[in-house]
Amino acid sequence: MTVSQEQLLKEALLEASPLQVHRKTDYPSMNEQLSGIFSEIKQLRKANDKQMRKAQRVRKHLDVLILDLWVAANYSKSPWRMISLNRNDYTKDARYRKLFLKYDLFNGVLKNLIALGYVEEKIGFFDKAKGEGFQSRIKASEKLLDLLEFDISKIERDPEAPEEETIIKKDENGKVIDYVDDEFTNQMREDLRKYNDLLRRSNIGTDGIDLRNKYDPTCITVKRIFNGESGGGRFYCGFWQTMPKDDRKKLTINGEEVCELDYSALHPTLAYALKGIPVTDDPYTIEGCDRSEVKKAFLVLFNCESRQHALNTIRSEFRIKNAESLLQKIEQKHEVISKSFYNPGFGLHLQNLDAWLAEKIINQLTERGIVCLPVHDSFIVSKKHEAELHHLMEETFYSIANTYPVIK
Structure with missing residues (x-):
């Protein structure tokens, strides 16, 4: 793997979003494809002398995995999904962990799909000393994607799935x-x-x-x-x-x-309003400045911890070379609200x-x-x-x- 490929993989892994567990489809041709993969799992388990228990629930876990990995591969910036391999995360009571999945059933289906070459996996880790970790990632393999002919308009929300927490x-x-x-x-x-x-x-x-x-x-x-x-x-x-x-x-x-x-x-209009001053002209229009650069600067002015922090952010994130001059002109024009700059609380x-x-x-x-x-x-x-x-x-x-x- 070349350096550029490694970097692309790293970025894709970092951009991964959590597995979505609320998907289902009633569309006949898509169900036929899912049934075909389910039959392969049954054959794999039979070959390994493992009995298929709770077949309907196993099938539901399979559908969730396949449908969401297909969506990730086709409609997300990253084809990878974050998953937990910690049994404790598969609980009903945790506010942010309403996974709608049973750990043993999910883990069993996932291992089967990996064994069949349909899913790729990057195992996570947790460094107790540093208190840092990387949650495991999975994605659909090219073998799986070549097999599927899905239509995203035929994928719907499973009404039996619990609602995600909406107040975070x-x-x-x-x-x-x-x-x-x-x-x-x-x-x-x-x-x-x-x-x-x-x-x-x-x-x-x-x-x-x-x-x-x-x-x-x-x-x-x-x-x-x-x-x-x-x-x-x-x-x-x-x-x-x-x-x-x-x-x-x-x-x-x-x-x-x-x-x-x-x-x-x-935000600048609200900052003026809190001082009882109505805004009568465009806060982003400043003589000698590019309006788009002023607007970008205002995205960070109220949220950075210091003036230097704001300068560094404007230079690194927005690639604005004359950041010092730009800030001076903004501070001069908006002196009335400048004391509210560099104040994350505000x-x-x-x-x-x-x-x-x-x-x-x-x-x-x-x-x-x-x-x-x-x-x-x-x-x-x-x-x-x-x-x-x-x-x-x-x-x-x-x-x-x-x-x-x-x-x-």
């Missing part, structure tokens, strides 16, 4: 943490249940978009992620959120063309505010039966609902900022 909390290091539910988390979860039910009943069309190895159109369960004590709360996990704007324009909702409305310069507070805006907008539209697809500070609806969305975005912003935003 992380610590300062980005690791998920457990928490005690209260009336607020319960209400947010119920709101998300209603919203996700509406999404699942709707047809989010992608016919005009090249999905292959980019977007998984079955990822429509939206979740909220909180960071630290209470920061963030943004809406994530909808497949449309990773699309560039040009692709999002090609979406349809229930067969209708869409429009996308965006809060212009939301950055999380801004994320919390924009999440609150999104929550109010999504909940109200859901109550009206209007499908809305959030992309952080912008919202996609059918064109016929554009005026209604615009009015709702204005009034919701005014309710917390006492000033009207610019909406594009």
Whole structure:
């Protein structure tokens, strides 16, 4: 394996997402293919003098594995899926571990698929001394992919599978943490249940978009992620959120063309509003600066721990060479809010505010039966609902900022 191949493999392994356990299909030709692989597993076990117990449940575990590995290979950036080989993770009560799978059945099917050459595996590890580890990864082999002729539109969510946790909390290091539910988390979860039910009943069309190895159109369960004590709360996990704007324009909702409305310069506008100052011009337009570079800089200004941290981030992530000059000009133009720069706590507070805006907008539209697809500070609806969305975005912003935003 060459250096470049090793690097590509490393990147693919790091980009792996967890195995999705809620997939099923009732499509005859796809079921025939799955039945063929199931027959091979039965023959393999018979040859090894192993009895097939709980055949129906074994088949369900097989279907979950094959369907999700096929989706990963064809519609995800990485064909690898993360899996746990720790029996303790296959429990019903853990908040983030509702795997819907039995360890012995899952592990048995996985070993069979590996033995048949249908699945490749990278075994994980855990270094107790360093407290670091690498979760095991699996992917469909070329042998398996050559065998399958699937249609992603024929893969649906298994109604018997448990709902994933939709309210996710992380610590300062980005690791998920457990928490005690209260009336607020319960209400947010119920709101998300209603919203996700509406999404699942709707047809989010992608016919005009090249999905292959980019977007998984079955990822429509939206979740909220909180960071630290209470920061963030943004809406994530909808497949449309990773699309560039040009692709999002090609979406349809229930067969209708869409429009996308965006809060212009939301975070600097909120920072000014918190000081009682309405924004009358574009915060990203600064004489002698490229507007796109100013916008990129603002992505980190409120979230970096120091000015030097911001400089390093702007240079490394955005490849902006004149970072020092750019920051000076931003600080001069926005002196009024500059004391809020380089303050991760304030950055999380801004994320919390924009999440609150999104929550109010999504909940109200859901109550009206209007499908809305959030992309952080912008919202996609059918064109016929554009005026209604615009009015709702204005009034919701005014309710917390006492000033009207610019909406594009």
